[in-house]
Amino acid sequence: MERRVIIFLVLSLIIVAGYDYLLKQLGIVPSATEEAARQVDSSEKPSSTMEGQPAGPPATGSGAETKATGSEARTGDISPGGHESSAEQIVTIETDLLKVELTNKGGVIKTWQLKRYSTETQTGPQPVQLVYRGGQFPGPLSLRVSDEAATREMQQALYRVEETGLRLDPGHPTGRVTFTYRNPKSGLAIQKTLGFRHDSYLVDVEVKTEGVQGPVNVGMGTNFGIIEWGEGFIGLIGPASMVDDKIEKETPEQEAERSGTVQWAALQDKYFLSVIIPSQGTAVQVKKESERVVSSQVKVAPPAGQPVKLQLYAGPKEYDTLRSFQIGLEDTIDFGWFIYGSWSLVKMVAKPLFSVLRTINEVTHNYGVTIILLTVCIKLLFAPLQYKSYKSMKDMQVIQPKVLALQEKYKDDRERLNKELIKLYRDHKVNPVGGCLPMVLQMPVFVALFNILYMTIDLRQAPFFLWIKDLSVPDPFYVLPVIMGATMVLQQKMTPTTLDPTQAKVMLILPVMLTFLFLTFPAGLVLYWVTNNTLTIVQQFVTDRFIFKRPGPDKTAAAEAATQA
Secondary structure, three states: OHHHHHHHHHHHHHHHHHHHHHHHHOOOOOOHHHHHHHHHHHHHOOOOOOOOOOOOOOOOOOOOEEEEOOOOOOEOOOOOOOOOOOOOEEEEEEOOOEEEEEEOEOOEEEEEEEEEEEEEEOOEEEEEEOOOOOOOOOOOOOEEOOOHHHHHHHHHOEOEEEEEOOEOEOOEOEEEEEEEEEEOOOOEEEEEEEEEEOOOOEEEEEEEEEOOOOOEEEEEEEOOOOOOOOOOOOOOOEEEEEEOOEEEEOOOOOEEEEEEEEEEEEEEOOOEEEEEEEOOEEEEEEEEEEOOEEEEEEEEOOOOOOOEEEEEEEEEOOHHHHHHOOOOHHHHOOOOOOOOOOHHHHHHHHHHHHHHHHHHHHHHOOHHHHHHHHHHHHHHHOHHHHHHHHHHHHHHHHHHHHHHHHHHHOOOOHHHHHHHHHHHHHHOOOOOOOOOHHHHHHHHHHHHHHHHHHHOHHHOOOOOOOOOOOOOOOOOOOHHHHHHHHHHHHHHHHOOOOOOHHHHHHHOHHHHHHHHHHOOOOHHHHHHHHHHHHHHHHHHHHHHHHHOOOOOOOHHHHHHHHHHO
16 A cells, blocks of 8 residues: 555656646646747837827826827817817836826826836846737727627717826825717717826726626726736636635636625736626626637616726735635635635634734844745644654554564454454554644644645745845746755654655655745745755754663573573
């Protein structure tokens, strides 16, 4: 049985280690650098324009930056306070957190940069860009109704722009942009108002419509909020939504719709997300455009004559920020990954552990040091359990020759063998599962900490020391994974085992396999593993040296042996 377990573990590690690598080599899953470079290159390309079109007059909003790009589209009426638009205009909103560009073509978001977060590209670090620029898809906050002609008109029209206070700071904490479009011939009229805050990723959105029937679908755009598609060993990337108080995270094969009371709908990756929070949402529609391209929209049916009101959040998965909305958005952070059916248990452990991690960091201001201190605390907490586990393994090692003798003697009588083994364990007061039970009790804590270090944005761009500048990415020189492999070998040599010599040698393959696996893991996670292994080695050394002293030679047994000789 033990041989089968070893083969299973080795094959599992090969699959886990090779799967992500194989996908990247085949080009099915891009690396984070390739994905970021693609988005940066796409965003640097000029938008589709037609030469020779007259440029509209510049906007004159307070502190705003507006530019024309000469795009041909339908022109709306002039309303008081608006600007006539015969060309596409880009309005820039800048705060301490964001730099956003809005286009009056469709009144949608053109770019959304997070100023406090960066991603590595071929040209160096660039601000995180949440708007997908890889295809001709409707942008975030695009509108759709049941009438396809009206939908095309909404999405292609050049809206008039009215803006105020768009360079926001503590002295000018709020700002507003209004897009207006009216077509007297069709009777279609649209007004979008976006309200920004200087210290928030949250935007208030209000949409008024005339001349349309039925509900209005507000689009989240395509891959808006997803910058690292396919990256990560755990965690779900793509659409997520809460409908009728139930969270669902899945990417459909083609299209999917969830009807009911919509609390929110999101597109997410490991560290970032965009989410629409409607006041009166009735359904969420998700569409898979291609292998790594998804779009989502929220259907809203307000009372007759009432505007569509919603909020848009596009930013990092900061736990406190998401939790402050009190609508379950913090559950988009995957604290509960483990095995099927255990998510609630791991999540219940992970959230308090995450709170402790951040509390320690408020003192150390270095997440590398914080990880080491937290690992020490956990090790001390579980020291009694680990002592019992180690003692049980030692006891089993002592009686192992007698176990082998019984197995040989009663190899053809399984029932008698079991009775004799039970008697042997009872006589020597040994519990054969005593070495495993403490480890099982510790497992939820270790898995919860694994999830925290792998999934939370707190470690992103967090330096440790010397060459480790970011604990959320792999060690660039592979120093920590190599140290981890060495400590695993040493730990195996020191741990009592009941395996025969051949099986023990086979088990030495595991540290090698895990070392190669951990080459791709975040440095913060590997640092935890190295610290845990080192503390285990120290604990085993102290236990062997000062607690389980090796017994001296049995003089009575030696005398009997001499007499018989």
